[in-house]
Amino acid sequence: MAEENEILKELEALFPGRVVTPVRYVQESWWPLAWINRSYLGSAVAAVVPESVEDVVRLVRFAYERGVPLNIVGGGSSVTGASAPRGGVVVDLKRLNKIREVDSRQRYAVVESGVVLQELEQVLNQEGLTLGQFPQSMDIATLGGFISTMGSGHSSSGYGNVEDVVSRLEVVVPPGEVYWTSFRRVPRSSLGPDLSKIFVGAEGAFGVITAAELKLYDLPKFIWEDSALFSTFEEGVEAVEKLASLDLPPKMVRLYDELETAYYTGLEGAVLIFRFATQSKAFLEAARSEVSDILRQGFRGPELVHKLLQERPNYREHITRILHRGLIVDTVEIAASWDKVADLYRAVKEALRGVEGVYFVTAHLSHIYRHGACLYFTILFMPSESLYFKIWDAVYSEAERFGATISHHHGTGVVKQRYLELEKPAELYRRLKAALDPKGILNPGRLVP
Structure with missing residues (x-):
């Protein structure tokens, strides 16, 4: 406790008026497991609210020197536990909320991580442009979190996913250095690998994304x-x-x-x-x-079309009604090739039908590609921690059997972390982590343990 008080005093001296107790950060969550067991909300010494890239640099330097873990948070809309702090300090990026530039001629924008997607889209629309990214959580999701979890919206078949609209990134990495992943604004470059791809989907484990240059589209006529x-x-x-x-x-x-x-x-x-x-x-x-x-x-x-799309922003109301009835709802999004989609749909429903405590399972195709699609399952079940993990394991077993991925656009978080090593060479992620964050201060335990 004495060490925590000392850290808190140092932070208050470095960031006067921008250090808050982490009460609200550990009470709010869209992660269903945290609704069942509040210990999964996590804990932290304090939260710091940077207002500039320079603030982020100072905070990363402080954390690196003191060995203090930093938990990077955007809009906090993760449903897989990516926003739950694990000790140390919460870094709330919502005040990094400037749209630095909109270039209508070249169809680019430079946007800070804390900008909410819905607000960004409104600004772009005034210029006759769109980012084309419309996730269900766009009224609370921030750009940085969307990039960090490799998110996607319902118009991905036309505009692509977030990795397709990121041109380059501004990131802060230990011990406190700022880099743009490319120094120039160009449509494409084969001069070495695209460094932006290292940070897209890494959930803050390799660096703090502070801004992004984005590719834009004209609004349709x-x-x-x-x-x-x-x-x-x-x-x-x-x-x-x-x-x-x-x-x-x-x-x-x-x-x-x-x-x-x-x-x-x-x-x-x-x-x-x-x-x-x-x-x-x-x-x-x-x-x-x-x-x-x-x-x-x-x-x-x-x-x-209008009726069904109008239901999407009402997800909070649907969840609240379900929770008031003493039940839990979770969503699982798995992607597979077209030759497996229909069979996978039936297999997952059949597997969950045999799990005691599951009330019903529904699904829809949410994203399509020339080579496959995403099946988005909604599962209603009794509030039980063991049942929660049993459901996820049952779905993963079918995904593995059909050669599907367990995560199309909700990222890794905590709940899917144990499946990552079964789908991808996690050792390469560990090597990247060791090189970019040798003291392991950024989102500790995320992506790979």
Whole structure:
């Protein structure tokens, strides 16, 4: 305790007025396991709120010299425990919230890590631009956290994922040095590996992302939104695979299974919603013709698109209602190639049907690619820590059996960390960690133990 008090005094001297007790940081969490057992909320000595890159440099230098762990936090919207502190100091980056530059001519923006995605999108829209990243949590998720967890939004089939829009990064690494991962703004460079990729998805384990240069898109001039209804989810999967192979694929596609369709719309079957967005009316009409050949049962109109997308921002209300009933809800997003998607969907549902304490399991296709798709499962179950891990292990067993990944866009966090070594060569991550953070002060225990 004496050492903690000493650290707190030193921090208050370094950052007057910007050191707070970590009470709210260890009471707020979107991680379902922390709702079951509050000890998973974590703990910290204090939280520091940097207001500049120079502040981050000073904080990293202090932590490096004193051997104090730093827990990097953005919007705190992680559902896998990535935001839970493990002792030391919380680094709250939300005041690094400047949009330094928007270059409409070159379609680039330089944005600090603490900027909330929704606010960034609003600013870009005023310039006739878009980042094209629309995660469900965009009203609270910050750019830095989104990059650090390798996030994605529902329009990834048109605009790509976060790794596709990051041009270069500004990072602070121990013992307290600032680097841009490239010194120049260029569309592409083969002069050595892209260093930005080291930090995208690393969840702060290799360095503190303080800003990013982002690639932007023009807002579309022509939009076509529509829907279709299939008798079964599997029938819909076959159609969506064909949509994914189009020369001009839809910007957004979501296919809901029978349970989710009934819950959100009251319809029987599996509903598909999609959006095409182009700069050319001719391209849009060509897409309409091709889609009509695929969806021969006809279209249901844009009303279902609006209804289902309007439900996405209401996730807090849905979660609150479930928690008040004494239940827990969690989500798992796994990605696989098209030849395995339908079978994997059935296998996961069957595996969880046999787990006592699981009430129901629903799913939808949330992201599509030419080579595969993401299955996004929602699971309602009794509040039990052992059941929580049993569910995750059951899903992972099926993902492993089908050669799928256990994480499409929710990152690694704590709960998925034990699966990382089964999917990827974790020893290479450890070597990177040792080289970039030799004292292990940045998000200790994250990514790889």
